[in-house]
Amino acid sequence: MQKIIKILILFIFLFVIGIFYISLTRDTNYNTSSLINKETPEFKINSFDDKNYLTRDDIKKNNYTLINFWASWCAPCKIEHPILMKLSQTKNLMILGINFKDKELHAKTFLSELGNPYDLLAKDKNGKHSVKFGIYGIPESILINRELMIIQKFVGPLSVDDYNNIIKIIE
Protein backbone atom coordinates (compact mmCIF):
# COMPACT_ATOMS: atom_id res chain seq x y z
CA MET A 1 0.00 0.00 0.00
CA GLN A 2 2.80 2.39 0.91
CA LYS A 3 4.43 1.63 -2.42
CA ILE A 4 1.26 2.72 -4.23
CA ILE A 5 1.15 5.95 -2.19
CA LYS A 6 4.78 6.71 -3.07
CA ILE A 7 4.15 6.07 -6.77
CA LEU A 8 1.02 8.22 -6.63
CA ILE A 9 2.86 11.12 -4.94
CA LEU A 10 5.69 10.84 -7.49
CA PHE A 11 3.18 10.80 -10.33
CA ILE A 12 1.38 13.91 -8.99
CA PHE A 13 4.71 15.68 -8.44
CA LEU A 14 5.88 14.94 -12.00
CA PHE A 15 2.50 15.97 -13.37
CA VAL A 16 2.59 19.34 -11.59
CA ILE A 17 6.19 19.93 -12.74
CA GLY A 18 5.13 19.03 -16.28
CA ILE A 19 2.20 21.47 -16.23
CA PHE A 20 4.45 24.26 -14.88
CA TYR A 21 7.07 23.54 -17.54
CA ILE A 22 4.54 23.61 -20.39
CA SER A 23 2.88 26.79 -19.07
CA LEU A 24 6.15 28.65 -18.55
CA THR A 25 7.64 27.75 -21.94
CA ARG A 26 4.43 28.36 -23.91
CA ASP A 27 4.22 31.45 -26.12
CA THR A 28 1.67 33.62 -24.33
CA ASN A 29 1.30 36.02 -27.24
CA TYR A 30 -2.05 35.54 -28.85
CA ASN A 31 -1.90 34.57 -32.52
CA THR A 32 -4.37 33.53 -35.15
CA SER A 33 -2.12 31.06 -36.91
CA SER A 34 -4.98 28.56 -36.77
CA LEU A 35 -6.58 30.48 -39.64
CA ILE A 36 -3.67 29.70 -41.97
CA ASN A 37 -4.57 27.14 -44.67
CA LYS A 38 -8.26 27.83 -44.10
CA GLU A 39 -10.55 29.25 -46.75
CA THR A 40 -11.24 32.98 -46.78
CA PRO A 41 -14.64 33.61 -45.18
CA GLU A 42 -17.58 34.87 -47.21
CA PHE A 43 -17.84 38.65 -46.99
CA LYS A 44 -19.79 41.54 -48.42
CA ILE A 45 -18.17 44.82 -47.47
CA ASN A 46 -19.08 48.33 -48.53
CA SER A 47 -16.59 49.89 -50.90
CA PHE A 48 -14.90 52.97 -49.51
CA ASP A 49 -16.97 55.30 -51.71
CA ASP A 50 -20.19 53.44 -50.74
CA LYS A 51 -20.99 52.90 -54.42
CA ASN A 52 -20.87 49.10 -54.38
CA TYR A 53 -19.94 46.04 -52.35
CA LEU A 54 -16.79 43.98 -52.39
CA THR A 55 -17.07 40.21 -52.13
CA ARG A 56 -14.86 37.15 -52.48
CA ASP A 57 -15.45 37.29 -56.25
CA ASP A 58 -13.39 40.47 -56.40
CA ILE A 59 -10.30 38.74 -55.05
CA LYS A 60 -10.77 35.48 -56.98
CA LYS A 61 -9.36 37.07 -60.12
CA ASN A 62 -5.88 37.62 -58.67
CA ASN A 63 -3.04 35.22 -58.11
CA TYR A 64 -2.45 36.70 -54.68
CA THR A 65 -4.31 39.22 -52.57
CA LEU A 66 -3.14 40.99 -49.45
CA ILE A 67 -6.01 42.15 -47.27
CA ASN A 68 -4.80 44.97 -45.07
CA PHE A 69 -6.82 46.32 -42.14
CA TRP A 70 -5.88 49.92 -41.40
CA ALA A 71 -7.09 53.24 -40.01
CA SER A 72 -5.88 56.83 -40.01
CA TRP A 73 -5.90 56.91 -36.18
CA CYS A 74 -3.58 53.89 -35.98
CA ALA A 75 0.06 54.90 -35.52
CA PRO A 76 1.58 51.52 -36.49
CA CYS A 77 -0.38 51.74 -39.76
CA LYS A 78 1.76 54.76 -40.65
CA ILE A 79 4.89 52.72 -39.91
CA GLU A 80 3.90 49.93 -42.26
CA HIS A 81 2.64 52.22 -45.01
CA PRO A 82 5.97 52.49 -46.92
CA ILE A 83 6.06 48.67 -47.06
CA LEU A 84 2.55 48.64 -48.52
CA MET A 85 3.57 51.30 -51.07
CA LYS A 86 6.50 49.10 -52.08
CA LEU A 87 4.27 46.03 -52.32
CA SER A 88 1.80 47.93 -54.50
CA GLN A 89 4.49 48.15 -57.20
CA THR A 90 4.89 44.39 -57.42
CA LYS A 91 3.03 42.35 -60.00
CA ASN A 92 1.06 39.29 -59.03
CA LEU A 93 -0.31 40.91 -55.90
CA MET A 94 -3.47 42.89 -55.37
CA ILE A 95 -3.92 44.83 -52.16
CA LEU A 96 -7.35 45.18 -50.64
CA GLY A 97 -7.42 47.82 -47.94
CA ILE A 98 -10.15 47.65 -45.33
CA ASN A 99 -10.52 50.92 -43.49
CA PHE A 100 -11.35 49.99 -39.91
CA LYS A 101 -13.63 52.10 -37.66
CA ASP A 102 -12.43 55.33 -39.18
CA LYS A 103 -13.75 58.70 -40.27
CA GLU A 104 -13.93 59.03 -44.03
CA LEU A 105 -12.33 62.45 -44.17
CA HIS A 106 -9.42 61.37 -41.95
CA ALA A 107 -8.88 58.24 -44.05
CA LYS A 108 -8.85 60.28 -47.27
CA THR A 109 -6.32 62.72 -45.80
CA PHE A 110 -4.16 59.79 -44.65
CA LEU A 111 -4.07 58.35 -48.18
CA SER A 112 -3.51 61.68 -49.92
CA GLU A 113 -0.58 62.49 -47.62
CA LEU A 114 1.11 59.06 -47.55
CA GLY A 115 -0.04 57.63 -50.89
CA ASN A 116 -2.64 55.04 -51.81
CA PRO A 117 -1.23 51.51 -52.14
CA TYR A 118 -4.64 49.85 -52.45
CA ASP A 119 -6.09 48.38 -55.63
CA LEU A 120 -9.41 47.96 -53.88
CA LEU A 121 -10.63 49.92 -50.92
CA ALA A 122 -13.43 49.02 -48.54
CA LYS A 123 -14.61 50.19 -45.16
CA ASP A 124 -15.67 48.37 -42.03
CA LYS A 125 -17.38 51.11 -40.06
CA ASN A 126 -18.24 49.14 -36.91
CA GLY A 127 -15.55 46.44 -37.18
CA LYS A 128 -18.02 43.57 -37.55
CA HIS A 129 -16.50 42.31 -40.81
CA SER A 130 -13.06 42.14 -39.25
CA VAL A 131 -14.27 39.47 -36.80
CA LYS A 132 -14.83 37.12 -39.76
CA PHE A 133 -11.10 37.41 -40.46
CA GLY A 134 -10.07 36.89 -36.83
CA ILE A 135 -8.85 40.48 -36.48
CA TYR A 136 -8.46 41.79 -32.94
CA GLY A 137 -6.39 44.91 -33.50
CA ILE A 138 -4.92 46.80 -36.37
CA PRO A 139 -2.84 46.79 -38.45
CA GLU A 140 -3.28 43.20 -39.53
CA SER A 141 -2.77 41.73 -42.98
CA ILE A 142 -3.80 38.47 -44.59
CA LEU A 143 -2.19 36.97 -47.68
CA ILE A 144 -4.59 34.94 -49.82
CA ASN A 145 -3.99 32.88 -52.94
CA ARG A 146 -6.18 32.40 -56.02
CA GLU A 147 -7.94 29.44 -54.39
CA LEU A 148 -8.92 31.86 -51.61
CA MET A 149 -6.84 30.03 -49.06
CA ILE A 150 -5.17 32.04 -46.30
CA ILE A 151 -1.43 31.57 -46.75
CA GLN A 152 -0.05 33.96 -44.18
CA LYS A 153 -1.39 36.22 -41.46
CA PHE A 154 0.55 39.24 -40.23
CA VAL A 155 -0.39 40.67 -36.85
CA GLY A 156 0.99 44.17 -36.30
CA PRO A 157 2.75 46.42 -38.79
CA LEU A 158 4.39 44.75 -41.79
CA SER A 159 8.16 44.66 -41.43
CA VAL A 160 10.93 44.39 -44.01
CA ASP A 161 11.13 40.66 -43.19
CA ASP A 162 7.42 40.36 -43.88
CA TYR A 163 7.93 42.18 -47.18
CA ASN A 164 10.67 39.75 -48.19
CA ASN A 165 8.52 36.85 -47.10
CA ILE A 166 5.58 38.05 -49.23
CA ILE A 167 7.82 38.63 -52.26
CA LYS A 168 9.25 35.12 -51.85
CA ILE A 169 5.76 33.63 -51.81
CA ILE A 170 4.29 35.53 -54.75
CA GLU A 171 7.25 35.16 -57.12
Place this chain on the structure above:
Amino acid sequence: MKFNLLLLLFIFFSKFSFAVEKTVDPNLIHKNLRCLVCQGQSISDSNSDFAQTIKLVVKDLIDEGKTEDEIYEFMSDKYGDWIVFKPQFNTQNSLLWILPYIALIFGGFFVFSFLKKRH
Protein backbone atom coordinates in the same frame (compact mmCIF):
# COMPACT_ATOMS: atom_id res chain seq x y z
CA MET B 1 -53.10 9.45 -10.70
CA LYS B 2 -49.92 8.09 -12.18
CA PHE B 3 -50.98 9.19 -15.64
CA ASN B 4 -51.70 12.72 -14.42
CA LEU B 5 -48.33 12.90 -12.74
CA LEU B 6 -46.56 11.73 -15.91
CA LEU B 7 -48.52 14.24 -17.98
CA LEU B 8 -47.58 17.03 -15.59
CA LEU B 9 -43.92 16.06 -15.73
CA PHE B 10 -44.05 15.85 -19.52
CA ILE B 11 -45.59 19.34 -19.81
CA PHE B 12 -43.11 20.77 -17.32
CA PHE B 13 -40.03 19.34 -19.03
CA SER B 14 -41.21 20.02 -22.58
CA LYS B 15 -41.94 23.64 -21.64
CA PHE B 16 -38.58 23.88 -19.94
CA SER B 17 -36.74 22.45 -22.94
CA PHE B 18 -38.56 24.79 -25.37
CA ALA B 19 -37.68 27.74 -23.19
CA VAL B 20 -34.04 26.70 -23.18
CA GLU B 21 -34.02 26.30 -26.96
CA LYS B 22 -35.60 29.66 -27.71
CA THR B 23 -33.80 32.07 -25.43
CA VAL B 24 -30.15 32.74 -26.01
CA ASP B 25 -28.86 35.09 -23.35
CA PRO B 26 -26.27 37.48 -24.86
CA ASN B 27 -24.95 38.41 -21.39
CA LEU B 28 -24.16 34.78 -20.64
CA ILE B 29 -22.28 34.50 -23.93
CA HIS B 30 -20.38 37.72 -23.22
CA LYS B 31 -19.35 36.31 -19.83
CA ASN B 32 -18.05 33.13 -21.45
CA LEU B 33 -15.95 34.93 -24.06
CA ARG B 34 -12.49 36.23 -23.24
CA CYS B 35 -11.46 39.75 -24.17
CA LEU B 36 -8.25 39.04 -26.09
CA VAL B 37 -6.82 42.51 -25.69
CA CYS B 38 -7.53 42.79 -21.95
CA GLN B 39 -5.91 41.35 -18.85
CA GLY B 40 -8.09 38.47 -17.71
CA GLN B 41 -11.40 40.18 -18.48
CA SER B 42 -14.41 38.76 -20.21
CA ILE B 43 -16.19 40.49 -23.08
CA SER B 44 -18.93 41.32 -20.57
CA ASP B 45 -16.52 43.07 -18.18
CA SER B 46 -14.60 45.00 -20.80
CA ASN B 47 -15.37 48.28 -22.52
CA SER B 48 -12.52 47.88 -25.00
CA ASP B 49 -13.03 48.40 -28.70
CA PHE B 50 -12.59 44.68 -29.33
CA ALA B 51 -15.25 43.78 -26.73
CA GLN B 52 -17.72 46.25 -28.22
CA THR B 53 -17.24 44.72 -31.68
CA ILE B 54 -17.65 41.17 -30.36
CA LYS B 55 -20.88 42.21 -28.59
CA LEU B 56 -22.24 43.52 -31.90
CA VAL B 57 -21.30 40.30 -33.69
CA VAL B 58 -22.86 38.14 -30.94
CA LYS B 59 -26.09 40.16 -31.29
CA ASP B 60 -26.07 39.61 -35.07
CA LEU B 61 -25.47 35.88 -34.66
CA ILE B 62 -28.37 35.61 -32.17
CA ASP B 63 -30.60 37.52 -34.61
CA GLU B 64 -29.57 35.04 -37.31
CA GLY B 65 -30.91 32.28 -35.07
CA LYS B 66 -27.59 30.77 -34.00
CA THR B 67 -27.52 28.78 -30.77
CA GLU B 68 -25.12 29.46 -27.90
CA ASP B 69 -22.87 26.55 -28.90
CA GLU B 70 -22.84 27.68 -32.53
CA ILE B 71 -21.72 31.15 -31.43
CA TYR B 72 -18.87 29.70 -29.34
CA GLU B 73 -17.92 27.51 -32.30
CA PHE B 74 -17.87 30.56 -34.60
CA MET B 75 -15.67 32.50 -32.19
CA SER B 76 -13.31 29.54 -31.64
CA ASP B 77 -13.05 29.12 -35.39
CA LYS B 78 -11.95 32.75 -35.82
CA TYR B 79 -9.85 33.31 -32.70
CA GLY B 80 -8.99 29.83 -31.46
CA ASP B 81 -10.14 28.05 -28.30
CA TRP B 82 -8.46 30.73 -26.16
CA ILE B 83 -11.42 33.07 -26.67
CA VAL B 84 -13.82 30.69 -24.91
CA PHE B 85 -13.52 30.43 -21.13
CA LYS B 86 -15.01 26.95 -21.22
CA PRO B 87 -13.42 25.28 -24.25
CA GLN B 88 -15.18 22.53 -26.20
CA PHE B 89 -13.98 18.96 -25.69
CA ASN B 90 -11.38 17.96 -28.30
CA THR B 91 -8.30 15.73 -28.56
CA GLN B 92 -5.95 18.54 -27.50
CA ASN B 93 -7.69 19.30 -24.22
CA SER B 94 -9.13 15.83 -23.55
CA LEU B 95 -6.71 15.26 -20.64
CA LEU B 96 -7.92 18.46 -18.99
CA TRP B 97 -11.51 17.21 -19.09
CA ILE B 98 -10.86 13.57 -18.19
CA LEU B 99 -8.17 13.97 -15.53
CA PRO B 100 -10.45 15.23 -12.70
CA TYR B 101 -12.65 12.15 -13.14
CA ILE B 102 -9.63 9.86 -13.15
CA ALA B 103 -8.36 11.62 -10.00
CA LEU B 104 -11.79 11.19 -8.42
CA ILE B 105 -11.89 7.46 -9.20
CA PHE B 106 -8.32 6.90 -7.97
CA GLY B 107 -8.94 9.06 -4.90
CA GLY B 108 -12.14 7.18 -4.11
CA PHE B 109 -10.40 3.87 -4.54
CA PHE B 110 -7.53 5.05 -2.33
CA VAL B 111 -9.82 6.29 0.46
CA PHE B 112 -11.94 3.14 0.25
CA SER B 113 -8.97 0.78 0.50
CA PHE B 114 -7.43 2.90 3.28
CA LEU B 115 -10.62 2.81 5.36
CA LYS B 116 -11.11 -0.89 4.65
CA LYS B 117 -7.62 -1.63 5.91
CA ARG B 118 -8.15 0.41 9.11
CA HIS B 119 -11.30 -1.49 9.93
